[in-house]
Ligand SMILES: Nc1nc2c(ncn2[C@@H]2O[C@H](COP(=O)(O)OP(=O)(O)OP(=O)(O)O)[C@@H](O)[C@H]2O)c(=O)[nH]1
Ligand SMILES: C[S@@+](CC[C@H](N)C(=O)[O-])C[C@H]1O[C@@H](n2cnc3c(N)ncnc32)[C@H](O)[C@@H]1O
Ligand code: SF4
């Protein structure tokens with residue numbers, strides 16, 4: 001059902017009856033790592049890329065909240081490279097209607113920014129970390145930053161009141177032997193370790209090189225490494241979710257490529273180049289740049305948001321594009 005663009009606090013509902021209340025905003029496309037499944041080493045320098053400014057963010061988040069959005073995730077590129085990231089968190093936190101503000105980060109700059117982010121009202125951090133080995137980290141990310149990220153992880157695990165998740169992208173023959181080491185982190189910490197499928201947004205790098213591990217294969221490896229796992233109910237993208245007896249944290253598998261959690265999809269994305277994306281796998285997007293430049297009034301912005309919600313496909317397979325051309329650094333994951 002198409003809603004009246006002028007309606008305040010309307011719930012955004014798509015053609016399949018799914019309420020959209022979660023928006024992922026890529027605040028920059030710049031990144032300080034060059035993960036082989038995401039960006040080319042020679043990708044453009046950070047200063048050439050666009051960043052979301054505080055005034056734009058404030059207007060946009062207020063409009064989204066009025067339309068029923070409750071959760072904002074800042075992502076990128078690397079969101080902590082945005083010079084005003086704590087201010088963006090604070091803007092979201094003080095917007096009436098928004099109740100959850102989280103960040104997905106590679107953690108390189110987290111140790112020094114965590115206090116400011118928590119003070120600004122951050123509720124949770126999803127830390128992307130694919131290996132616990134320094135040399136492997138260097139070869140996956142093309143940067144020698146493991147020690148900074150490990151330090152950030154230790155700080156995160158010691159910070160109370162934050163929801164902490166670790167995103168580990170499973171790459172066959174590269175980090176598939178590290179499942180037990182990641183599971184071990186759940187023993188003493190209330191963290192969710194999530195093993196994820198590779199997706200074809202890798203800037204034409206490793207998608208076609210046999211590194212993909214499907215959710216079933218990951219599950220088999222996990223169960224064989226930890227036979228005592230108990231199945232529990234996971235959150236949203238966490239299609240499989242488990243706990244080990246006596247462990248404080250949980251373990252999940254995200255079938256991001258298999259896309260079997262679309263029935264519950266509640267998301268809209270704003271890419272680093274200010275486009276509204278109805279689905280991670282959608283071909284088309286709606287331009288929001290004029291809105292961010294102050295060239296559209298509030299009603300027009302709402303119309304574009306409603307249009308994007310109406311474009312949401314039943315599932316990501318219906319709008320599938322098997323392209324390895326784009327990079328996740330612009331979409332935000
Ligand atoms: N196919 C698909 N993959 C997704 C979707 N949302 C997140 N992912 C993938 O899941 C991985 C982890 O994403 P996160 O940024 O941690 O976000 P999330 O899974 O929504 O996190 P929570 O809000 O904590 O559940 C990334 O690789 C994303 O590409 C989605 O809607 N569809
Ligand atoms: C694009 S990054 C942006 C945020 C931040 N730079 C980070 O790495 O957490 C968001 C998520 O997308 C994931 N990602 C990037 N490229 C991917 C790909 N080709 N397939 C699956 N996930 C990917 C990363 O592992 C990360 O968890
Ligand atoms: S996955 Fe994140 S950290 Fe890695 S290159 Fe992409 S944007 Fe950067």
Ligand code: SF4
Pocket residue numbers: 259261262265266267278279280281313314315316317
């Ligand atoms: S693939 Fe598309 S429809 Fe499915 S959960 Fe992801 S964004 Fe939603």
